Amino acid sequence: MTDVPPLAEILETARVVALPMHTRFRGVDVREALLFEGPQGWAEFSPFAEYDDAEASTWLAAAIADAWHPRPDAVRDEIRVNATIPAVPAERVPDVLARFDGCRTAKVKVAEAGQGLSDDVARVRAVRAEMGPEGRIRIDANAGWNVDEAERAIHALAPFDLEYAEQPCAGVDELVELRERIRYLDIPIAADESVRRAEDPLAVARAGAADLLVIKAQPLGGIRRALGIVAEAGLPVVVSSALDTAVGLSLGAALAAALPALDYDCGLGTASLFADDVADARPHGGVVSAARVTPDATALARLEAPAARRDWWLARLTRCHALLDADPR
Known part of the structure; x- marks a missing residue:
């Protein structure tokens, strides 16, 4: 991927969700994720909380590629x-x-x-x-x-x-x-x-x-x-x-x-x-x-994360975007 869309384009559709789990798994009871929509559709940015920005930026590169570029041809449905x-x-x-x-x-x-x-x-x-x-x-x-x-x-x-x-x-x-x-x-x-x-x-x-x-x-x-x-x-x-x-x-x-x-x-x-x-x-x-x-749409509203967690994810997105912008994957 050589192009990184402007941060404002990602923020325009960004939604932070918090999904409750049936059973505690990987140390969490609620799984948080940031979702956004690009020309190809919706994508997800959800590196685990303990990952630093450098590692998390690879996850963002995957999400941007999925939202802005066509997926490869499938050989099975x-x-x-x-x-x-x-x-x-x-x-x-x-x-x-x-x-x-x-x-x-x-x-x-x-x-x-x-x-x-x-x-x-x-x-x-x-x-x-x-x-x-x-x-x-x-x-x-x-x-x-x-x-x-x-x-x-x-x-x-x-x-x-x-x-x-x-x-x-x-x-x-x-x-x-x-x-x-x-x-x-x-x-x-x-x-x-x-x-x-x-x-x-x-x-x-x-x-x-x-x-x-x-x-x-x-x-x-x-x-x-x-x-x-x-x-x-x-x-x-x-x-x-x-x-x-x-x-x-x-x-x-x-x-x-x-x-x-x-x-x-x-x-x-x-x-x-x-x-x-x-x-x-x-x-x-x-x-x-x-x-x-x-x-x-109703699920996005129902599962919307609290304001403090939304701010945390948007700040993380901003930092990781800056890393990608400086060094596109």
Whole structure:
């Protein structure tokens, strides 16, 4: 992207929303996002609050590209998606799974701060019991383990027939060592944070640290940059969400729709984690549409963030826009 629209054009349609969640996830009970409309439609800017402006500006580049430039051609109209199970007690698993209509795959959060391996085992066991032997289960540790902890945990969870383990450790070198240690278990390793939060998103592929990549459109700077990374990496990918609203999920679905090959169910069903949203992007029959989403006007009004939070997001948008204006992506 070489052109950055004037800030005033973005501010003209900017809306800040606060979406309540059914269950606390990634440390939040309410997910905030800034939405705006460009010539191509609505886009989302929603980097997590702890990200600095330099990292957040990449998310803004993705949103501007989506609002001002056509999306790549799609090779599929629908995307199969997984259910996402937060780090809930095992007895709550059936209720969470029930919100993901028709999903044959579940991603289970593990390595939650304040919990232990026994909690993870109980949660995964409950998912397997609910989904039956044909269901697919993947785990996501969000880099919460060191190598020894990861080896022990994956060994303990292996009897539940894991599809793969996502970001069990933080560092690329740790992933390389762990992958070698658990080779006998035949459980693939997926890299997420080692791609989307890395200065060099291809380092994990070059090091042989993962069997597949988890990619997210906003953090990688948009669909076309993500497609370039996938092409260079030469590994299978899963397209996932960054806990986006329906608008941001539409961007992820467009990325998944443009990929030449899509061997895994994608993590784009996370609208089911929200108690309310700006449009209905929940999976139906285990799939989501790849079509662009337009937020509902009444939902935008209903979910409008408090004035103080709106001011915070507009100030953040202004700072990130200034960074892009000085150095377009």
